[in-house]
Amino acid sequence: MKTSPFRIFFNTGAWAVLAFLLLPLLVVIPISLTDTSYIGLPKEHLSLQHYENYFSSAEWLGATWTSIWIGVAVAIAATVLGTAFSIGCWLISSRASTIARWVLIVPILVPPVVQSLGFYRFWVKLDLIDTYFGVILAHTLLALPYVSISVFTALANLDRRITQAARSLGASVWQTVISVIIPAIRPGMLTGGIFAFIVSFDEIVGVLFLTVRTVNTLPKQIWEGIQESIDPTIAAVATFLVVLSLIATAAVSLRKKTA
Amino acid sequence: MSNPILSIRNSVKRYGPVHALDHVDLDVAEGEFLTLLGPSGSGKTTLLTAIAGFTDLSEGSVSLRGRDITNEPPEHRDFGMVFQGYALFPTMTVRQNVGFPLKIRKRPASEIRARVDECLELVQMGAYADRMPSQLSGGQQQRIALARALSFKPQVLLLDEPLSALDKKLRADLQWELKALHDQLGVTFIYVTHDQDEALSMSDRIVILKDGKIQQSGIPDTLYNKPRTRFVADFLGKSNFLSVKVKSREGDHLECVAGEAAFPVDATGHSGTVGNSAEIALRPERIRLTEPGKEFLTGTVKQVSYLGERCQVLLTHSVLGQILVSCPTWKSGINPNPGLQLGFGWDADACVILEAE
Numbered sequence: 001m002k003t004s005p006f007r008i009f010f011n012t013g014a015w016a017v018l019a020f021l022l023l024p025l026l027v028v029i030p031i032s033l034t035d036t037s038y039i040g041l042p043k044e045h046l047s048l049q050h051y052e053n054y055f056s057s058a059e060w061l062g063a064t065w066t067s068i069w070i071g072v073a074v075a076i077a078a079t080v081l082g083t084a085f086s087i088g089c090w091l092i093s094s095r096a097s098t099i100a101r102w103v104l105i106v107p108i109l110v111p112p113v114v115q116s117l118g119f120y121r122f123w124v125k126l127d128l129i130d131t132y133f134g135v136i137l138a139h140t141l142l143a144l145p146y147v148s149i150s151v152f153t154a155l156a157n158l159d160r161r162i163t164q165a166a167r168s169l170g171a172s173v174w175q176t177v178i179s180v181i182i183p184a185i186r187p188g189m190l191t192g193g194i195f196a197f198i199v200s201f202d203e204i205v206g207v208l209f210l211t212v213r214t215v216n217t218l219p220k221q222i223w224e225g226i227q228e229s230i231d232p233t234i235a236a237v238a239t240f241l242v243v244l245s246l247i248a249t250a251a252v253s254l255r256k257k258t259a
Numbered sequence: 260m261s262n263p264i265l266s267i268r269n270s271v272k273r274y275g276p277v278h279a280l281d282h283v284d285l286d287v288a289e290g291e292f293l294t295l296l297g298p299s300g301s302g303k304t305t306l307l308t309a310i311a312g313f314t315d316l317s318e319g320s321v322s323l324r325g326r327d328i329t330n331e332p333p334e335h336r337d338f339g340m341v342f343q344g345y346a347l348f349p350t351m352t353v354r355q356n357v358g359f360p361l362k363i364r365k366r367p368a369s370e371i372r373a374r375v376d377e378c379l380e381l382v383q384m385g386a387y388a389d390r391m392p393s394q395l396s397g398g399q400q401q402r403i404a405l406a407r408a409l410s411f412k413p414q415v416l417l418l419d420e421p422l423s424a425l426d427k428k429l430r431a432d433l434q435w436e437l438k439a440l441h442d443q444l445g446v447t448f449i450y451v452t453h454d455q456d457e458a459l460s461m462s463d464r465i466v467i468l469k470d471g472k473i474q475q476s477g478i479p480d481t482l483y484n485k486p487r488t489r490f491v492a493d494f495l496g497k498s499n500f501l502s503v504k505v506k507s508r509e510g511d512h513l514e515c516v517a518g519e520a521a522f523p524v525d526a527t528g529h530s531g532t533v534g535n536s537a538e539i540a541l542r543p544e545r546i547r548l549t550e551p552g553k554e555f556l557t558g559t560v561k562q563v564s565y566l567g568e569r570c571q572v573l574l575t576h577s578v579l580g581q582i583l584v585s586c587p588t589w590k591s592g593i594n595p596n597p598g599l600q601l602g603f604g605w606d607a608d609a610c611v612i613l614e615a616e
C-alpha cells in the first residue's frame with residue numbers, strides 16, 4: 001500500500017493529539033513513585049511511600065469512601081428518577097413531553113459555576129449546606145440529564161406497540177413498565193447509572209460551594225491538598241483512580257463483547 | 260343481528276379536521292370472522308384500536324355483550340391483539356411471551372406451562388419454546404404472537420394487518436392456518452387488512468371502509484357480486500363501468516342503451532326508472548367472447564395479457580370504450596390477437612346498477 005503525505009500528516013496528527021491527552025495523565029505515575037517528599041520525578045529509587053501514606057491516612061481514605069458512597073447514592077437516585085421521567089415522556093409522547101425532555105437536558109449547557117451558585121442560594125434557604133443529603137441532591141440534579149439521554153436512546157429502539165401488546169394481554173400500565181419496558185431498557189439504565197456515578201465522583205465546583213467541614217469528598221481533598229502542600233500523595237491517589245478506571249472500562253467492554 | 264358480542268354505536272374519532280371515524284355503526288356476531296377492509300388511511304386501525312381501548316372515541320360507544328365498555332382500559336377488556344410488527348417482548352423467551360397473559364392473571368405455574376405447550380402446538384411452534392424472539396423468522400414470530408394472544412382465551416381476537424410484513428407464499432400459507440384456527444377455536448376474529456384477496460379468502464363477513472365511513476358490509480360473495488357503489492366494485496376485484504340510459508322496464512328486467520348498443524340488465528332491488536341514466540358495473544369474467552355476430556355487441560381486440568390460468572383481453576367498442584374481459588385459458592376456444600374482431604355479451608344478472616356516491 002502506498003503511503004500518501006496526507007496519510008502521514010493525519011496519522012502523526014492523531015498520535016500527537018493522543019499524546020497531548022494521555023501524557024499529563026501518565027506523568028502522575030512516575031511522580032506517585034517518587035522517593036522525594038515534594039512533587040517531582042524519582043531521584044534515586046522508586047518508592048511506594050506515598051501509596052502507603054494514602055492507604056493509611058484516615059483523611060484520604062475517609063474522603064475516598066465519602067465520594068464512593070455519595071456516587072452510588074447519586075447513581076441510584078438519578079437512575080430511578082431519570083428512568084421514571086423518560087418512560088413517562090415516552091408513554092405520553094405528546095408535544096409537551098418533547099419540550100419537557102429538552103428542558104431536562106438544558107442543565108448540561110449551564111456553566112457549573114452558575115449552577116453551583118444557584119444551588120448555594122437555595123440550599124442556604126433549605127438548610128442543606130454542608131450536609132450529605134445536600135450534596136447528593138445537587139449531584140443527582142446534575143446527573144439527571146445524562147441518565148435521561150441514555151434511557152431515551154434505549155427507548156427509541158423499542159417498538160411502541162409492545163406497550164399496546166402488553167396491555168391488550170391484561171397488564172396494567174404499571175405492570176407493563178415493570179415487566180416489559182424496564183427489562184428491555186436495562187442496558188441504557190446501567191450506562192446512565194455509571195455516568196451518574198462518574199458525574200458525582202468527579203464533581204468539585206458544587207462541593208466547594210455547598211460544603212464546609214462535615215462533608216469531604218475526594219476531589220475536594222485533592223484540591224485542598226494542592227492548596228496546602230505539595231504532597232506527592234495526590235499523585236498516588238490519581239494513579240490509583242486511573243488504574244481503577246482502566247479496570248472498570250475493561251470490565252464494561254468485556255461484558256459488551258460477551259453479551 | 261340477534262345477540263352481537265360487540266356493538267359499536269355512532270363512533271366518531273376526530274384528529275383535528277380529519278375524521279378518522281365518521282359515525283360508524285357495527286355489530287359483530289359471536290364466533291364470526293369479520294374483516295375490516297379499506298385502503299390505507301381509511302380508519303381501519305383507528306376502529307380496531309377503539310375496540311381494543313387504545314383510541315378514545317370523540318363520540319359514540321363500544322359495548323361487549325350489552326355492557327358499555329367505552330371507558331374501560333384495554334387491560335380489562337380481555338381482547339387478544341396481533342400486530343403487523345409482531346410486538347413480541349424482546350427480553351423474554353417464546354415460552355415467557357406466550358405465558359405472559361397467564362402470569363399477569365396469576366395462574367399457577369403448572370397450568371401456565373401446560374397451556375403454553377398447548378398454544379405452541381396450536382401454531383406448530385412446539386419446538387421453539389426456549390428461543391428468544393430475535394432468533395425467529397418473521398413468520399415464526401407472528402405465530403408466537405398469535406399463540407400469545409390466544410393463550411388466555413380472549414373474548415375477541417383483534418388482528419391489525421398481521422400478514423402484510425410477510426412474503427407472498429408465506430402469507431398464503433398463514434391465511435389457511437388462520438382460517439383453520441378460527442374454525443377450530445370458535446373465537447371471534449376481527450381482522451384488519453388492505454388486501455382484498457386476504458379479505459375474500461378468510462372472512463365470514465367483510466366491512467369496507469373509506470374515509471372513516473362504512474361503505475358496505477356483507478358476506479364476500481355479496482360484496483363481490485352485488486357491490487353497491489363504484490368504490491366497492493373497484494376495490495374488490497376489477498370491474499368495467501358503463502354509463503347507460505334506461506330504455507324500458509318489465510318487472511326487474513331493464514333494457515339499457517349506450518349509444519346504439521342495447522343490452523339487458525337485471526335490476527332486482529333497484530329503482531331504475533325509464534329515461535334515467537345509470538352507472539353499471541360489470542365483472543370482466545362475466546363477459547363471453549365469441550365469433551363476431553354471435554353476441555349482441557362487437558369489439559376489436561386491443562391488447563391481450565396471458566396470466567397462466569386466465570387470459571385478459573382488452574376490447575375497444577365504438578360507444579362503450581375499453582372493456583376488460585377475463586376468460587379461462589383452458590376453454591376460451593377462440594384465439595384473441597390484437598386487431599381481431601370479436602363478439603361479446605353477458606347475462607342480464609352480470610350487470611350491477613351502482614348507487615351514486
Ligand SMILES: Nc1ncnc2c1ncn2[C@@H]1O[C@H](COP(=O)(O)OP(=O)(O)O)[C@@H](O)[C@H]1O
Nearest residue numbers: 274277279297298299300301302303304305306
Ligand atoms: N394519532 C393520530 N394523529 C393524527 N391523525 C391520525 C392519528 N392516527 C390516525 N390518524 C389519521 O386518521 C386516518 C385513519 O388512520 P388509520 O386508522 O391509521 O388508517 P388505516 O389503518 O386504515 O390505514 C388517517 O387519515 C390518519 O392520518
Ligand SMILES: [Mg+2]
Nearest residue numbers: 300303304305
Ligand atoms: Mg392501519
